[in-house]
Amino acid sequence: MSDEPGGGGPSFEERLNAARRRQGLEPQPKPERSGSDSFGPSPLSIGLRVGVELASALAVAFAIGYGLDRWFGTAPLFIIIFVLLGGVAGVLNVWRMFAPRDGSDRGYK
């Protein structure tokens, strides 16, 4: 039941694979996943993501600091502490976005 023409040409499997490659049906070898969510490196989207990461950590930190100050009545103390920590957390978020994810250290190195 071989539908191959006689002769020593490439086998059916090889021809099928070649045709699939031509049509782009073969799955491409996957690139190594470097960032946590790396897709097309559009500068605008990267910039937007970095900005959102930085600002959101600061916003959360400010909200917590403001809440603690309201609670304890220690006017600007906790806001100052938490805004500093929030800035650090934002930078850590950005670092994690670009740092290679190789497992246990989670960006501390």
Next chain:
Amino acid sequence: MSQFQLHPALGIVGSSVNFTNSNLFMVIAGALILALLWLGMRPRAMVPGRFQSAAEMSYETVMSMCVDTIGPEGRAYFPFVFTLFFFILFGNLLGVWPFDFTFTSHIVVTLALTMLVMVLTTYVGLRTHRMHWFSYFVPQGVPKVLLVLLVPIEILSYLSRIISLSVRLFANMMAGHVMLEVFGAFVVMLAGAGAIFWVPSALTLAVNVALIGFEFLVGTLQAYVFAILTCIYLHDAIHLH
């Protein structure tokens, strides 16, 4: 801007239960997803047609996203990620259609979706690891003195996901639609300002056409980003580090 305003939909019934146009388009998005899957899979053909291919491909894309990112445990969260991805995707894409409402351009909606993700990931982490889950906030291989500083930073970093995930989707969708409206206003104003402005007006219209295409890209990309980040957070909750 009128395109972001909420109105009661469905006449008297809608206004009595506060059913807005935002809710209406959420229902439409849900119905379209169900229609895609149900009508697409009805032929059950061995060699799928176009519609069935689309349904199968949507299933396989999200499934591979789950399994690749979360690991073999990801299969359990496939329904959640699938629902989330297609709800956001259809919301974003429906919004490009004229006269349609983009419900993802309201931060209430994206924040609610994000809270769902955060509550789920925290619950999954706590259920999988019990009290050991809290070691997620304690980085390893760091001098003990620094932990006083690093644990709050870790907690802030975890909490900032709520804002970053919701604001990213909301800001992208709203910025795109505001840009469309601004350029649309330019077209009308330039065309009305006299014959010498007709060429700039036509160029602005061309920009607007390009922006519509850009909106499709952004809508798809942001739905994908939301889904893949959900997968990454679930991965972190299940595998901790």
